[in-house]
Amino acid sequence: MDYSRTVRAAAVQISPVLFSRDGTTEKVLDAIAKAAKEGAQLVVFPETFIPYYPYFSFVQPPVLMGKEHMRLYEEAVTVPSPVTEAVGDAAKAYEIAVVLGINERDRGSLYNTQLIFDADGTLLLKRRKITPTYHERMVWGQGDGAGLIVVDSAVGKLGALACWEHYNPLARYALMSQHEQIHCAQFPGSMVGQIFTDQIEVTIRHHALESGCFVVNSTGWLSPEQVAQITTDEKLQKVLSGGCNTAIIGPEGNHLCPPITEGEGMAIADLDFSLITKRKRMMDSVGHYSRPDLLQLHLNSQPWSAMDNRFSSQFPDQLTNVADE
Template sequence: MNDSQTIRAAAIQISPVLFSRDGTTEKVLQAIAKAAKAGVQLIVFPETFIPYYPYFSFVQPPVLMGQEHMRLYEEAVTVPGPVVDAVSRAARSYAMVVVLGVNERDHGSLYNTQLIFDADGTLLLKRRKITPTYHERMVWGQGDGSGLRVVETAVGKLGALACWEHYNPLARFALMAQHEQIHCAQFPGSLVGQIFADQIEVTIRHHALEAGCFVVNATGWLSPEQVGQITTDEKLQRVLSGGCNTAIIGPEGNHLCPPITEGEGMAIADLNFSLITKRKRMMDCVGHYSRPELLQLQVNLEAQTVMAESPDSNFLMAEIPLDPSLQPTP
């Protein structure tokens, strides 16, 4: 990527079609087509947008959420699978890099997964949230370090984290150390209220400043009718509001377009890569401002598995001579 090049990015604030993988996927495809008409080259969708974020787990006790958890299993995305194929075709058709959050089903487990598609439709990265937060631990399994990677795309070097992974400074530093140019952040939205929106603001602007990169952040949104579908308890409905802050931040920590804090919409901005060098000239946390002889990060980037083949699957037990005193008497 030429440091003087400019690309156009979009962060999408959008509501899912609750309880429908196919319906929400169709909204993704429509948003990609609409963004293409605006000249967008990179589009970022909210956290676990397909089929929908598991809001039920925030308002229901574990003993009561079995039915909704099972419904999420039924509507979850498999990788590879039809949803991946459809988004891949759209990315290729519009020559657009797509960052999409999904609930991924891998046999008997669900994961909070981020997918990065290149402009030719190639799935470059499938990463799983390394530590689900609080109520999410009843829904999703844990990811591993194989997803803490920056990938080279048609629009530059991309890294991605979901929600409170941004409060893990070592996870963020792992991406910074790989010189990400655009950081793609995803949050659920319509959760906890204004304080959550304020926290998102602080989080994404700080990462842009510290990493010297662009941050494209997408949050979801629920309509009042959808909140009523999730819970009829008016007290609980109040916690399924606010918390939306879809924004694009420059390397100097400034908004590059007006943020979206309510309703559906598309935040669009042009990213001029010369601003990265301008920021890092002053402070490069993984370059001239680092002190590797004092502070270093060690990270395991290997994918983990529950079963690994022995290096020598045909090994023989070693013959250990017995103590002569224990030999039977002839």
């Protein structure tokens, strides 16, 4: 594991093209090119950025959100698809690792999904948010432990979590125990106001300190015109503002560049991996500072399925007959 390198990272704060998978994808491809022009070797985008975060579910009651939910199905991303191929091609062309949030459609279900592309365009990881939060449970299904892994990439060992997954200490510890060097965090942005900005600040800085890794965090942003597209109710429009905090944090919990809390922009910083050793020399929470004889994490890393495959191995003929009917 190389701790002598330096990696330039970019966290993108950006607004989607509402209601358009293709339009938002074009913005992603443009941002990848801009990040590469700045010398970035890693670029991180917001939570479920393609086609857009389901803000409608935060301001509409379930009985009224059917139309918008259906529209999200129509614009959601399948994996693989022309969207993932385009992003992979861009990653390869610019030799840059890409972490991208999407609304993934898997037949009749949607998921909050994080994709990690390596600098050669390979899709290293497709993981789904393990527990959607509050209103999100009306939109997305649940992920599983198969996505709680750290992947080896051209820029180091990468882990990723979305939004309030960072409030699940065991989920974070699962990644920490795999010695992630760069943690890629994603939040929706433009929600709840300053309190959400403050909470993100606490969350990402604490994870950097506790894990002894870098945190590259990206949040989305909505313009006033986009907020008006989502709801015409002025009272509800107020809750679709603030809550942005795009930032890059070092292993000692410090900002490595000015954070972005409003508008579109790109936070860029150089990640000196020797700082990981400097931090962990003092406190390695999965090494010399851990007590596995007292406290251990048990992780079910098996992907779940609606069909138990043990049944198919025991009764293959019956399954074949059912499939033929």
